[in-house]
Amino acid sequence: MQQLLMAVITMVAGVLACAAYFYGTNLILDLIFPSKGRSGAKASRNLRISNAIRPWLFLFPALFAMTIYLIYPVFESVWLSFHDRTGQTFVGGANYVWMFNDGEFRQSIFNNFLWLLVVPALATFFGLIIAALTDRIWWGNIAKTLIFMPMAISFVGASVIWKFIYDYRAAGTEQIGLLNAVVTAFGFEPQAWMTIPLWNNFFLMAILVWIQTGFAMVILSAALRGIPEETVEAAVIDGANGFQIFFKIMIPQIWGTIAVVWTTITILVLKVFDIVLAMTNGQWQTQVLANLMFDWMFRGGGDFGRGAAIAVVIMLLVVPIMVWNIRNAAKEMKGH
């Protein structure tokens, strides 16, 4: 309780400090370059100078924090990836050579590509289907809320939920895990799902699909509603059936949104960590890059060189999407 009080006090102090900074720097700027009550040329010169400085006063705290927490680390990680475990000695590409010869790393790359293929595709697919179906029924919004709900649940919480579903008891005893109960009800042997190589990856992916479908659904549902009704009406008049309208009229008009959903989930998948850590911690050939990186960060007292090298690989995989996003944003701004 005492520490919660401390948190609230810090919060108030932080907000007040921010407000004081913005207010104070503005006041000082106006005092140094006053424009009110000065005559003609002097006033307009002062106004010009203060208008050139003010944006940077507004931006400074945010830019400073982003530089320390996001921009500087990118360069530092690249630099560290060419150094040994302590970050002192330059080792050239040794970390990268080690990486590509390391079986665990190759396993992680393979698994990450599996995740990349399956999770964005399934989440977008289910999201699209649910968005299209729920738009037609009166209780659609309730259905959407329930399917959207897992978005609020932490990856660790979701892992516990699903670990319970995958729970395994020896054959012959009563299964308390839902999946094994269903399997045994159909007369098959119960399985320890988490320990079956290759397939266990898909059981882990199911968790992320379960979480992310709601996200895809919300975005795609809005996009579907944004489709001009005339196009659908025209198709109806031309005698198109429901499937034709959906696949030939509606889908082509929301390709852009589908791409955005797909790439957003792709980035999330590249960083997937909590689920693997909580469910298997990379055992039974389920290792992924982010968990491997975390592992090396602390393994044997911490190997910063190898950890950073793995982080750089994750970054490189993100770069194409980053470039695509920036180009889209630039296009958007020109349109304004």
Added chain:
Amino acid sequence: MIASKRSSLVLFVHLSVLLLVILWTIPTAGLLISSLRDKDQLAVSGWWTALSTSSQNLTVRAPGPEAQQQRDGKFVISGNVLDNPGAKVSAFGFRTQEPAAFEPGQTATLSDGERLTVQEDGAFEIVSDVAMEGSRGQRIFVQAAVPSRFTFDNYREVLNAEGIGASFINSLTVAIPSTIIPILVAAFAAYALAWMPFPGRTILIAVVVGLLVVPLQMSLIPLLKLYNGVGAFLGLPAKTYVGIWLAHMGFGLPLAIYLLRNYMAGLPREIMESARVDGASDFDIFVKIILPLSFPALASFAIFQFLWTWNDLLIAMVFLGTGNNELVLTGRLVNLLGSRGGNWEILTASAFITIIIPLIVFFSLQRYLVRGLLAGSVKGG
């Protein structure tokens, strides 16, 4: 003909949505129901049987001969094998090989001539013609039908004994300042990027869009080194709440600036121009006009940031210690998965406590969450 075809299609839509909704809610429902079940029942039967009576096999040891009483010239030990008032005995026995040899009410003759009777309500009597000897009581095997039982015991246990209560406070300590502090910082920056002309503005916006997707993994090692360095320099521990608040702020800023800038750029230009004509400075315009108008976007971001900081595991594992007054809920849950892997009564109750706050936020503020998602993603496309 056409009408019947259409109605069967509508039925198909209803059924498929229903199926999908069930698929999506069953995992959480299972967790919630299980967390409320009696832990002995939870361990032996699936949560979908929670409402039906379950059959349990119990082994009870009767009191030893010192408890015997003399009654009508016979020696009697009596008691009750059941501690659950609603339960019913369906069979009993006294040998490991035949634990269910007798029906309730029947009398079993034990090897030494004593007679054992167990009634349906669990009451038992051991009757002997001579005084019983020995030091240990008779073992009785009972098969009992136990009615379903719901309880808050699991919650009581995890909140106190398993440290979930302390972690709940820790999570709040992390999440509240991490949510509120970045808002003002981001709002000023977003205003500058939306409405103040200056050279390099386009490039800065592009940088923010780029930073949106930079993986956290890139930041972990450099920041850990930085924190260790700063901690050593100042003579303070490297892992503190201040450190994690600042980290969450830094990582949350790109999204905050992006969301708020998009929203502010969409506000009508006329409002600002007329204010400027009236002699208002940028600072005044921002504080008196933009900030109040941007409330929906601020709320969207606050919800995102709160969910994200509450649900975060990675940053807390790297930048916060593991002591009882620092371990957050997600971290505690991962530890429990390791140490209490089979104790589902503990795991389910703990998990439900960790997800209850996000669920409340989600259900009460869903509108803002959806709006934020749409602003954050669709605009990019």
